[in-house]
Amino acid sequence: MKHRSITFGLLAAALSLSLTACGQPNHADTNTGATSGVADAMKEVQQQTSPSVIGAEVQKGIDQAKRELVSKDIDVNSVHLDNGHHRDTSNLPKAVITPQNDLVIAGKTVPATSEQHTMLADYRQHIIGIAEAGMDIGASGANLGMAAAKEAIWGALLGQSDKEVEARIKPQTAQIKAAALKLCKRMPDLLASQQKLAAAMPEFHPYATMTQQDVDDCGKNVDKD
Numbered sequence: 676m677k678h679r680s681i682t683f684g685l686l687a688a689a690l691s692l693s694l695t696a697c698g699q700p701n702h703a704d705t706n707t708g709a710t711s712g713v714a715d716a717m718k719e720v721q722q723q724t725s726p727s728v729i730g731a732e733v734q735k736g737i738d739q740a741k742r743e744l745v746s747k748d749i750d751v752n753s754v755h756l757d758n759g760h761h762r763d764t765s766n767l768p769k770a771v772i773t774p775q776n777d778l779v780i781a782g783k784t785v786p787a788t789s790e791q792h793t794m795l796a797d798y799r800q801h802i803i804g805i806a807e808a809g810m811d812i813g814a815s816g817a818n819l820g821m822a823a824a825k826e827a828i829w830g831a832l833l834g835q836s837d838k839e840v841e842a843r844i845k846p847q848t849a850q851i852k853a854a855a856l857k858l859c860k861r862m863p864d865l866l867a868s869q870q871k872l873a874a875a876m877p878e879f880h881p882y883a884t885m886t887q888q889d890v891d892d893c894g895k896n897v898d899k900d
Contacts, residue, residue, distance in 0.1 A: 733814050734814060737810045737811070737813070737814050740810060741810065744803050744806055745774070745803065746774060747774070748771035748772065748773050748774070748779070749771060749772045749799050749802055749803070750769070750770070750771055751770045751772055751778075751802075751879070751882045752764045752765075752767060752769060752770055752882060754802060754869070754882070754884070754885065764881065764882060764884055767881055767882065768780050768781035769781065770879070770882050772795050772798065772799045776792045776793075776795045776796040777792075777795070778795055778876065778879060780878060785876070785878045787876065790875070791872075791875055791876055794868070794871055794872045794875055794876070795872065795876075797868050797871075797872075798865075798868045798869060798872050801861075801864060801865045801868045802865070804861070805858065805861055805862075805865060808854075808857075808861070809858060811854070812851060812854050812855055812858065815847075815850065815851050855894065856894050858893075859890075859893035859894035862889065862890045862893050863890050865885065866885050866886075866887065866889070866890055869883045869885050
């Protein structure tokens, strides 16, 4: 439970700071103790929220997920954006595209021509590419979350305002927003690939749930932030 241990470490540092500041009888000693306590607490924050430690764990998980995307079947029952504009495919048999670019529905391989295999490969690669880009954005978000937490703690220790803390992490926030908007620009190609495959393979058509509205809506929430 690394997140809990981080939290406990920070709480312990804060508690140590409070006790140091309040437990000294002499005013001069109090200032010295408080200064020492701030330094110790900030050092604890730096160690516990080190991007090199947390980022390495996040990246390890993402690298594993990316390897699985390439080497395992892609579930096409749920290839849509989560905005409520898609058809419900929960009652359809499970459908996947294999690494060999076969369409398998309910455990049975659907016969396909060479041209259809090419379309399946194209659609699969679009899905993988977007999923990988999304993972990278997620990793950046995780790093930003840790940076924000560290800055908030440091800000509290130093008596800084929320606006000062937000200003320091704003460049990272802007980078993630830009990456998310860039990802949305890939959606038209995904939709086109899906529609082309659906037109060529009737068996796949029920699973082609993405719509133009999905493309149009992508990024709207990002722009509002």
